[in-house]
Amino acid sequence: MKKKDRRPEAYRRLTHPLVRDGHGSLVRASWDEALDRAAEGFARARAEHGPDAFGMFSCSRATNEMNYVAQKFTRVVMGTNNVDSCNRTCHAPSVAGLSAAFGSGGGTSSYEEVEHTDLIVMWGSNARFAHPIFFQHVLKGIHNGARLYAVDPRRTSTAEWAEHWLGLDVGTDIPLAHAIGREIIHAGLANHAFIRRATSGFEAYAEEVEPWTLSAAEQVTGVPAAAIRGLAHAYATAERAQLCWTLGITEHHNGTDNVRALINLALLTGHVGRYGSGLQPLRGQNNVQGGGDMGAIPNRLPGFQDLLDPGVREKFESAWSTVIRPRYGRNLTEMFEAMESRELRAVYCIGENPAQSEADSGQAMRRLSALDHLVVQDIFLTKTAELADVVLPATAAWCETDGTTTNSERRVQRVRKAVEPPGEAREDIDIICALAARLGHDWTFADAEQVWDELRSVSPEHYGMTYDRLAEHQGIQWPCPSLDRIEPSYLHGRLWEADPARRGPRAPFGIVRHDPPVDPTDEEYPIRLTTGRRLDSYNTGVQSGSLASPLRRGEMVELCPEDAARLGVVTGEEVRIASRRGAVVAPVWVDPGLRPGLAFMTMHFPDEVDTNSLTIEANCPIAGTAEFKASAIRVEKLTGGTAAGEQPTGDKLTGEQPTGDRIQSATATTAASTQPTAAAGRGE
Amino acid sequence: MTAVPLQPPRRLIEFTLDGEAVRVPEGATILDACRAAGKDVPTLCQGDTLTPKNACRVCVVEVEGARTLAPACSRRAEPGMAVRTDTERARHSRKVVLELLASSVDLSTTPRAEEWIKEYEAKPERFGAEAARMNEAPKVDNDRYVRDYDKCILCYKCVDACGEQWQNTFAIAVAGRGFDARIAAEQDAALPDSACVYCGNCIEVCPTGALSFKSEFDLRAAGEWDEERQAETTTVCAYCGVGCNLTLHVQDNEIVKVTSPHDNPVTHGNLCIKGRFGYQHVQNRD
Numbered sequence: 001m002k003k004k005d006r007r008p009e010a011y012r013r014l015t016h017p018l019v020r021d022g023h024g025s026l027v028r029a030s031w032d033e034a035l036d037r038a039a040e041g042f043a044r045a046r047a048e049h050g051p052d053a054f055g056m057f058s059c060s061r062a063t064n065e066m067n068y069v070a071q072k073f074t075r076v077v078m079g080t081n082n083v084d085s086c087n088r089t090c091h092a093p094s095v096a097g098l099s100a101a102f103g104s105g106g107g108t109s110s111y112e113e114v115e116h117t118d119l120i121v122m123w124g125s126n127a128r129f130a131h132p133i134f135f136q137h138v139l140k141g142i143h144n145g146a147r148l149y150a151v152d153p154r155r156t157s158t159a160e161w162a163e164h165w166l167g168l169d170v171g172t173d174i175p176l177a178h179a180i181g182r183e184i185i186h187a188g189l190a191n192h193a194f195i196r197r198a199t200s201g202f203e204a205y206a207e208e209v210e211p212w213t214l215s216a217a218e219q220v221t222g223v224p225a226a227a228i229r230g231l232a233h234a235y236a237t238a239e240r241a242q243l244c245w246t247l248g249i250t251e252h253h254n255g256t257d258n259v260r261a262l263i264n265l266a267l268l269t270g271h272v273g274r275y276g277s278g279l280q281p282l283r284g285q286n287n288v289q290g291g292g293d294m295g296a297i298p299n300r301l302p303g304f305q306d307l308l309d310p311g312v313r314e315k316f317e318s319a320w321s322t323v324i325r326p327r328y329g330r331n332l333t334e335m336f337e338a339m340e341s342r343e344l345r346a347v348y349c350i351g352e353n354p355a356q357s358e359a360d361s362g363q364a365m366r367r368l369s370a371l372d373h374l375v376v377q378d379i380f381l382t383k384t385a386e387l388a389d390v391v392l393p394a395t396a397a398w399c400e401t402d403g404t405t406t407n408s409e410r411r412v413q414r415v416r417k418a419v420e421p422p423g424e425a426r427e428d429i430d431i432i433c434a435l436a437a438r439l440g441h442d443w444t445f446a447d448a449e450q451v452w453d454e455l456r457s458v459s460p461e462h463y464g465m466t467y468d469r470l471a472e473h474q475g476i477q478w479p480c481p482s483l484d485r486i487e488p489s490y491l492h493g494r495l496w497e498a499d500p501a502r503r504g505p506r507a508p509f510g511i512v513r514h515d516p517p518v519d520p521t522d523e524e525y526p527i528r529l530t531t532g533r534r535l536d537s538y539n540t541g542v543q544s545g546s547l548a549s550p551l552r553r554g555e556m557v558e559l560c561p562e563d564a565a566r567l568g569v570v571t572g573e574e575v576r577i578a579s580r581r582g583a584v585v586a587p588v589w590v591d592p593g594l595r596p597g598l599a600f601m602t603m604h605f606p607d608e609v610d611t612n613s614l615t616i617e618a619n620c621p622i623a624g625t626a627e628f629k630a631s632a633i634r635v636e637k638l639t640g641g642t643a644a645g646e647q648p649t650g651d652k653l654t655g656e657q658p659t660g661d662r663i664q665s666a667t668a669t670t671a672a673s674t675q676p677t678a679a680a681g682r683g684e
Numbered sequence: 685m686t687a688v689p690l691q692p693p694r695r696l697i698e699f700t701l702d703g704e705a706v707r708v709p710e711g712a713t714i715l716d717a718c719r720a721a722g723k724d725v726p727t728l729c730q731g732d733t734l735t736p737k738n739a740c741r742v743c744v745v746e747v748e749g750a751r752t753l754a755p756a757c758s759r760r761a762e763p764g765m766a767v768r769t770d771t772e773r774a775r776h777s778r779k780v781v782l783e784l785l786a787s788s789v790d791l792s793t794t795p796r797a798e799e800w801i802k803e804y805e806a807k808p809e810r811f812g813a814e815a816a817r818m819n820e821a822p823k824v825d826n827d828r829y830v831r832d833y834d835k836c837i838l839c840y841k842c843v844d845a846c847g848e849q850w851q852n853t854f855a856i857a858v859a860g861r862g863f864d865a866r867i868a869a870e871q872d873a874a875l876p877d878s879a880c881v882y883c884g885n886c887i888e889v890c891p892t893g894a895l896s897f898k899s900e901f902d903l904r905a906a907g908e909w910d911e912e913r914q915a916e917t918t919t920v921c922a923y924c925g926v927g928c929n930l931t932l933h934v935q936d937n938e939i940v941k942v943t944s945p946h947d948n949p950v951t952h953g954n955l956c957i958k959g960r961f962g963y964q965h966v967q968n969r970d
Binding site for chain 2 (some may be wrong): 010011012013015061111112116131132133134136139143161275276282283284285286287288289311379380397398399400405406407408409411413414415416417418419420422423474535536542543544545546547548549550553576596635
């Protein structure tokens, strides 16, 4: 058996630019040469194929200031709205769902309110591992007397703190939410005064949820009717309640619908717009909230202002002396599709690693390789950077630059330079401006604060946040339109106003339907694979890989004791895991928190086990987020000698037969090769 | 029905501190009032993010009419009370506490211990060399933490930080009773065999350096730890979206320690393993 070396694997910092030479290798270059090559490729793509042949992948890890400049580069220098970031792979459905309901894409509450609420529902969120310090606020709440309900297919370390755990089947969130809504209505617990005054579409909603009786929901979700009823009554009768969710809700092909289904419950009970009552999507990256707020998304200008609003456009056009195209750009998912169709020719990828973070990573690599021109700006030579024509070494935003980031509770906080960057690495904004200059736009920002002040001048929600005030208050939550006032810690208090004019637009119920996962389990792929994070690791492991963690055990496929016994495998034993898209080899970990038919993996060690070669690129049509949370897999026991020799990265279904012995009783004869990529059909 | 009543605004309480009238919010301790009035009362087991266990008794003050000295860190201010911080009796008590602690454990990395010993004219050496219970090599059983029992004063702060006051992991407890009482990971387990999740929140509150980051321990052992050469810069963590504030302690362009501001609304001084230790990636410089 291959013994995994658990010492830190070190991605080394990039210290000088690289360009691809005539022989196809990346070689060291001067900054001038690299910037010339980068700019020239962008100019060529635009000249030959138009502005929409360019796409910007902005960075959810970088500062607000960098995201502001990156989207400005995209819109002003390149003339397109094709700018997006990896929020697409996580919380875009939360933003889409919340803004559809309330006109604003941020979480409605603050961490502190969780300490002073009566009921906390953690839905599809293992915050104990993925957001540990948020969970400390939850624990304070529990110690103060709040009840915690956990809704998750896995009995996670978060669920261990819950009064009740509702272990639903993967992808049945809407039936569960609808059954809760129906029960609240039928029990006479709906807040009709709130519904009448502040919402719209209640009748259609009541009709939509009517078929979801407790027993119907029990059959589909696997959650006992009494437990569903218990949550419904607890939520509806609590004075204050917090509904929190993470990627268990959003990383589905219908993630936005899932989010709407949860928001409906808040509208039904009036658990929004009050201190201690609200909706909290827990964001996965230090600045994924800020990236969107800064306009590094294809449909919004800075300050989350709608691109299609002529007044908004006019303001930015005069501020930037430019013309903004009055149509939404492509989101990350659509940009990847446009690579396939060759409509997208040049990509400027800043601080992202889509080659490993996208669902169906084999397909993502192929599409990136097909680009005419790929410029990657990063602190490491990631797998994505290895595909690039030009690699630009950047600074680590969080400790080598000044600026701000925005957290899950909409708090804009100062990021400060603490260490000097290595070698020739340059700040992101500096690099983008150098490229802009080569493409005819001379922008000079003396420092990050000057960028921020420009943003403040065009974004009313940020206007009151000067750097001085941000330091004084240890961060300020948006909206902050005034220089001498701090707004309440929760959003949408307007919904409770007596005066209809001040109450503003009604919050519509989302009329959404159950739609099971795209990748069905069947006899050949009988196990549902879901993915998530562990405590000591992070995303594709580029950052966390060099943390020497005593907790780390590498990538393992977690199975419940029953499935492990049925397969005849034990903890530590390597098995082959195959989906309709790829196969990997990984050791087993037996976790009694899982149930028969449910397996769990992470994407933290893609260089050892490329979990995303298994996942399906079935995308939410509204937000573009892929269904990372629900793949169908088969787990195969390996016979003695094969484990050591086999590459633990995916043999990408190039037609070769799997090597392992199948012990699954079902039809294992036709190899996975008969199933092309995403056979079950994508949302396109 | 609410189970969690929201707090009404707090009233102000007036009392006399060293002969002068002071006003503090209801619920404040005598120590809060002392600090607000600029009085320097020594503390060890008290931490600004924790409810203290009153274990060390170094902060005692005299409350008029009370039979015994009161720990300023825990005694709440009451209307009309008269408190004296600098009486002979209070000073003598602090002196003895410092003597008992300094004679039995190593206070060399306890901030201000030396200054207090001088101020209160404590003479720990009068108990003789046998008073010391120092004979243990620091425990280094993992890559992140070092536990140096020679420096432990049994203040319980780490127990509380790991327990229900913050982390709720309950890896740290007091094992043994009486003279045999000592802080332990569960029943004296090695850290990697315990429930420890390496958040470092125990180290953040340890007042004596009994718990330390291995990065600091190694630099000290090599004689290279130099706080004069360190800059502290507060920034935001690069991992999840919670937005924890990190204070990076940087020496010679290397991050040597990570803490968090104790008054920060996001963290209250607490971090997880990623925020606390996940910085190495930026320093993998060639």
